Amino acid sequence: MSTAQEPPVLSRAALDRLKQEHDDLTTDGRRDISERLLRARELGDLSENAEYDQTKNDQAQMEARIRYLEWTIKNAVVQDGPISTDAVGPSMIVTLRALDEGDAEPEQYLLAQSKEERASGMRTITTVSPLGQAIIGRDKGDEISYDAPGGTFRYEVVAYEPWDGR
Secondary structure (H helix, E strand, C coil), rough: CCCCCCEECCCCHHHHHHHHHHHHHHHHHHHHHHHHHHHHHHCCHHHCHHHHEEEEHHHHHHHHHHHHCCCCCHHHCCCCCCCCCCCCCCCCEEEEECCCCCCCCCEEEEECCCCCCCCCCEEEEEEECHHHHHHHCCCCCEEEEEECCEEEEEEEEEEEEEECCC
């Protein structure tokens, strides 16, 4: 990872989850890949061995994820709770209603500074995403719109509340 990259802002819960994932990948994950490589080698000629090739690809992806996790854990800035609660901001659960879908039911989203945040039963949107940028600083009842590859989307901010990080 480049040192010029912004440090990730994470909740304590997200940091703990990433540390656990790192531990799992560097122990069980590496052991499992090693066992799969051994079995694949036993199948014969490696130049025509699809099982071996797939396992090597899986190993490369896992090692890339391990490097990403190491950088993220090392550089993370832990921030629990929203900075402000008088408007929509990071670390908040935001309830939005689509305005272009007739009787659309409101949906809840976690607005987070990192894509690594997770809240049960809802999608995470980041503060740098088009929707995230459109709702930051907004208040209940505000109508927002944003452009995305699928077109222009309009929502009403129904509610927002601080997120406890779990």
